[in-house]
Amino acid sequence: MANNIEVGEIKYTPKDFASDQDVRWCPGCGDYAILAQVQRTFPKIPGIKRENIVWVSGIGCSSRFPYYMNTYGFHSIHGRAPAIATGIKISRPELQVWVATGDGDLLSIGGNHFIHACRRNVDIKIMLFNNRIYALTKGQYSPTSERGKITKTTPYGSIDYPFNAISLALGANATFVARSIDRDAKHLQSMILRAAQHKGTAFLEIYQNCNIFNDGAFRLLTDKETKEDHVLYLEHGKPMIFGKNKDKGIVLKGLEPVVVDLNDGKHTIDDVLVHDENDASLIRAFILSHLTDHPDFPTPVGVFRQLFQPTYDESLNQQIKDVTEKLGKGDLEKLLFSGNTWTVSDN
Amino acid sequence: MGNEKQTEEKQIREVTVRFAGDSGDGMQLTGTQFSNTTASLGNDLSTLPDYPAEIRAPAGTLYGVSGFQLHFSSSDIYTPGDKPDVLVAMNPAALKKNLPDLKPGAMIIVNTDSFDKKNLALAGFETNPLEDGTLDGFEVYEVPITTLTFNALEDVDLSTKEKARSKNFFALGLMYWLFERPLDTTINWLKEKFKNKPVLIEANEKALRAGYNFGDITERFTTRYKIEPAKLPGGTYRNISGNEATAWGFIAASVKSGLPLFLGSYPITPASEILQYLSKYKNFNVRTFQAEDEIAGITSAIGASFAGNLAITTTSGPGLALKTEAIGLAVMTELPLVIVDVQRGGPSTGLPTKTEQADLLQAIYGRNGEAPVGVVAAATPSDCFHMAIEASRLALEFMSPVILLTDGYLANGSEPWKIPHVDELPEIKVEFYKDAENFKPYARNENLVRPWVVPGTPNMEHRIGGLEKANITGNVSYDPENHHEMVKIRAQKIQNMQKVIPDLEVDGDQEGDLLVLGWGSTYGAIKEGVERARKRGYKVSQAHLKYLNPFPKNTGGVLAKFERILLPEVNMGQLAKILRSEFLHHGIIQFNLVRGLPFRSTEIEEKIIELFGGGNNGQ
Ligand SMILES: Cc1ncc(C[n+]2csc(CCOP(=O)(O)OP(=O)(O)O)c2C)c(N)n1
Ligand code: SF4
Secondary structure (H helix, E strand, C coil), rough: CCEEEEEEEEECHHHHCCCCCCCCCCCCHHHHEEEEEEEHHHHHHCCCCCHHHEEEECCCHHHHHHEEEEEEEEECCCHHHHHHHHHHHHHHCEEEEEEEHHHHHHHHHHHHHHHHHHHHCCCEEEEEEECCCEEECCCCCCCCCCCCCCCCCCCCCCCCCCCCCHHHHHHCCCCEEEEEEEECHHHCCCCCHHHHCCCCEEEEEEEEECCCCCCCCCHHHCCCHHHHHHEEECCCCCEEEEECCCCEEEEEECEEEEECCCCCCCCHHCCCCCCCCCCHHHHHHHHHHCCCCCCCCEEEEEEECCCCCCCHHHHHHHCCCCCCCCHCCCCCHHCCCCEEEECCCCC | CCCCCCCCEEEEEEEEEECCCECCCCCCCCCHHHHHHHHHCCEEEEEEEEECCCCCCCCCCCHHHEEEEEEECCCCCCCCCCCCEEEEEECCCHHHHHHHCCCCEEEEEEEECCCCCHHHHHHHHCCCCCCCEEECCEEEECHHHHHHHHCCCCCCCCCCCHHCHHHHHHHHHHHHHHHCCCHHHHHHHHHCCCCCCHHHHHHHHHHHHHHHHHHHCCCCCCCCEECCCCCCCEEEEEEEEEEHHHEEEEEHHHHHHHHEEEEEEECCCCHCCCCCCCCCCHHHCCCEEECCHHHHHHHHHHHHHHHCEEEEEECCHHHHHHHHHHHHHHHHHHCCCEEEEEECCCCCEEEECCCCCCCCHHHHCCCCCCCCCCEEEEECCCCHHHHHHHHHHHHHCCEEEEEEEEEEHHHCCEEEEEECCHCCCCCCCCCCCCCCCCEEEEEECCCCCCCCCCCCCCCCCEEEEEECCCCCCCCEECCCHHHHHHHHHHHHHHHHHHHCCCCEEECCCCEEEEECCCCCHHHHHHHCCCCCHHHCCCEEEEEEEEEEEECCCCCHHHHHEEEEEEEEEEECCCHHHHHHHCCCCEEEEEEEEECCCCHHHHHHHHHHHHHHHCCCCCC
């Protein structure tokens, strides 16, 4: 297979990552595309060993994902995957731990675990399948559903304001924050690979079409005729231009982003904001995340931010090493008999 | 006071002392120091701290009173004592709150400096109890503890406020004199504790010595009490609290199983200390993870268990409620996990700092679906060590969640513990399965236990989860017959723990009219109550359940040998309910007191006598 690449001794193909279980999503579901891109990308992860991969998920259509990967897998309970993944990773740092989750699973019932995983910078990769609906429970609105949405539990339109998952992850200080789209195979693959190679909490939001309960939620971003005008591909060090003819750009006026026409004679490519993933300031990352779903702006995809900071698992295991070096390896007998003791002689 | 003072020495067998003061007065510390010194003299002892839920309740108020009781003796004792013989009251509120508990004629040492108008009013005294006859019949010693502490610290370079904080050491010194205890244990402790603040060593040591000398030279104190060392079995001892014993038990289980220990936990009274203790022992390859909530505490532990650790989570009742769903996941995925519930008064936030035994039904039954788990309970503070090892052993050898029940009384109470040697501790057999050829994730051994294969093992990649599994293959299965089969297998697997747990032992006659049966922390009060009743001629046996699910296999047989079974519980009869339904015994007599307090041994004694028809049935 053309995709084979050599890493040390082991060569994997996408098939090596497919389990023997029948995939049971609805025909046409965006989850298939995501699974395919993961299976295509994993062989390309430098140094990957199948036995060291663990997929953890919660509950939802998306959370069936681990069953279809021929790796270690744990399909757990609703919302808790980030916490389970944390326990695995910090106790076995050599494992590569991935989370497959949905917008209800991660942002509603699991919201707490999500923000705390981000804040701690545990080295886990979180793939959010965002279909903006509760699919497994057959079509109730979710924390990413747009306001006014009519669903089974919002017959007169939802009155909730949605979460912007990217903003949430940024606000919780995730060190890798990215977005992609189920239909954009190449981009999705590149984002998966980037997430895999990041050290720290990697958050990848994937817009996923649920053709049964929320069909077309991302149509503007995926349809041939509209996508170029509605998607902004973020690339590190490149100006933020978009549009069919690549003639529109994002310009910052103070802290206000505006879309300019590069053919209007007033603006040139040099005016356009250049993307810096490693920007230490959160402000510009937030400005970008807020372009999402804005009627006047394209929705950005790509890596919003990547920072390099010590991870929780690394720091914990370093502490164990340091303390062990300082105090010596624990000796239970010594511990039990330490401190205030006294001896009673046999009488 | 020039003349040599005459002091008499009185030999006594046992005494119960209570230190009480404002929650800022350092009474817990004073009590702990007295206990450690007393323990090192070889007395048997048992302690009961009693502190308010508020960290620093307004000074001088009744609800801000913090107490520490200890009972020590020259013979075996099992409880912190029912009614104090000695009360040290640092302020009027402490006197007011504790007066009703004292033995008639008890000794009361009061800090008169705090008996001013304001404090008397805060305590609700209309007139000064030191003057109005309230304390008639008690042996009262009025000591201006604060003033004497200031005098002793005259040359110490500290503010008045800081000096006042040493007054508990003055009181401690006086008690050391009264009960003939040496000062060195406490002085050594001070030197270690304040090694970076020498002025505090100086101040507290001076206060301590001043208290001691005050006893020595003051005419008012004429008697000192001597309590000979107890005749404990030979060995090396230490004083240990339940929470400390629990933490160490898990370290021991980790050593004995050869698995690294992982604790995922969220702080909650009275369980937080276990997390605090274990976070110190990183050089034992112990990983502690303070999670964002109880659910993350247990689920991180489940992750760690999947990854091949001895995984535990620690909490109290409200936290156990939050962990419910995740325990079900561990049942379904058949992963080893120990859940510690240090029970406290409930429901809801309840009585956070008080003790109770009302989580038994929650532990055994409190989950959706048929979700059996092992349940064990510790009987005394030091027994927490052994039961933590037992809980770990059962969890690991049966690939199942096991709940260890302790409670606030055990957690904070302490007793001398004959330290075991590591090679005397039970072995825990764990083997990760490595045979890729024949691997089926839900294959079973003779005890119906499935193999443990940890991530990182080549060619054995597999998936587990909370959906029902097909037996043997572990694939997701919705088959009705399979589900019924799996429900039975999971139940039988827990039942199989019976094969490796000890029988229920009866102390006293093996059959007869009355058995007093208990579980958990009632052990000491029952033991003492039964012994007293026996001394008065009553024929009564005792048994104590430490394994609650499954019960030891002889349990039904033991119960059947007795006409009547008295079952004291700090709940409304939870074990009684289970025993009645499991063993159909008609003679179970409930004895339920749910006050946030342990039983007193006299309550058990009186109940036994009542069951024999009053005072004269002894033989
Ligand atoms: C404790 C608990 N509450 C509720 C549910 C029901 N439930 C299952 S999946 C789900 C929402 C799924 O939505 P999402 O996470 O967006 O995943 P999707 O199915 O859309 O992939 C809910 C509410 C459950 N399984 N467990
Ligand atoms: S319901 Fe929607 S999300 Fe679920 S499998 Fe079907 S298409 Fe996919």
